[in-house]
Amino acid sequence: MKELHHFIARYVPDLSPAFEEDLYRVFYTKKLKKGEHLIQAGQISRTLYFVKKGMLRNYLIKNDKELTVWFFFPENFVTVFDSMILQIPGKENTIAMTPCELYAIAYEKLEMLNKVSHEWEHISRVFTIEFALQQEMRLYMFQTMNAEEKYQFLLDMSPHIIENIPSKYIASYLGISRETLSRIRGRIA
């Protein structure tokens, strides 16, 4: 779990030894093959994951088409947020785009730790804030930009997505068609 510990320490310095012990105790390891689903639409997400190795993708189905909602890389937390928080069936699917190694914690256990430990609750708040900031930025993109601006924005903010992900997924992540993305790329390059 040392990757996870180091990652959290970057956001919250001075982690206590007790926290570190909890971390090693409550997280467990999970592996996925390429193409395997971690979460399916309709299920209730009962687990929070952290990516040690690999790449994953969240998508939902609308009119028989896949719409990509998010990509996950090493050092990202993975979950279907509303499903986990509200314990309701989720609309999103999570699929491994490459072989993956994850750390996992049961949501119930996490909430128990948040209840008894101010330190855990603080850390949970910090990463909820991070999630909210990401959502806000993506929303800003959708509300204010046209196809080309969205692509430029992604290029500026998240070049690792452009470099590592097949363009059909990038297009659906940006809310544009594969063809339009291809034309934009032709125009820009």
Added chain:
Amino acid sequence: MKELHHFIARYVPDLSPAFEEDLYRVFYTKKLKKGEHLIQAGQISRTLYFVKKGMLRNYLIKNDKELTVWFFFPENFVTVFDSMILQIPGKENTIAMTPCELYAIAYEKLEMLNKVSHEWEHISRVFTIEFALQQEMRLYMFQTMNAEEKYQFLLDMSPHIIENIPSKYIASYLGISRETLSRIRGRIA
């Protein structure tokens, strides 16, 4: 501050007497006239507000046009999230659509309370989660729906917006033109 106290108690039961005392001590009252700005683009948001009375609107300017980002009603918290959290200049403006009465707390003070009190930190996390859920839902709307579906979604989820807000602001909140909204309304009614 009893409105605020009651509101929080609906999310977090068993608030301590100490919390209630803090609440009365750290929040202060602020009034706004109709049309007055609470926050301007370019400023750093240093305050979190809670609406006791009135209606407000967050908007940003893109190509000389106002894009409405959010509406605030009684019992809503008001801020420009990224600006307050990161203490960076914000892109959004907040304007009073009616005369308003707000409760206010300095962000710095709130963070101090979060640091010393697990109870405050828990409450902060709960409302950060609420914010994130709202952003996620709005993002879902933008990514998956056409103009008419967005209007129906708003009608279902937030009828109070449709009933109380001039339609030009509703249109820009939905990311469609005034004319398109008008035609949708004609079609549906």
Added chain:
DNA sequence: GATATTTATTGACCCATATCACACTTTATA
């Protein structure tokens, strides 16, 4: 390394929604 499968590119065409223009209606203000 050959062949099948998936993914990306390019052109032609189309449509949902924007824009423009103007009339009408409601709301503010002197």
Added chain:
DNA sequence: TATAAAGTGTGATATGGGTCAATAAATATC
């Protein structure tokens, strides 16, 4: 209560980006 200002509705026209179709390129599989 008159007059200005702001907001809404409706038709005509324009357009960004979608869809369809065929080809080319890349990747996987045997």
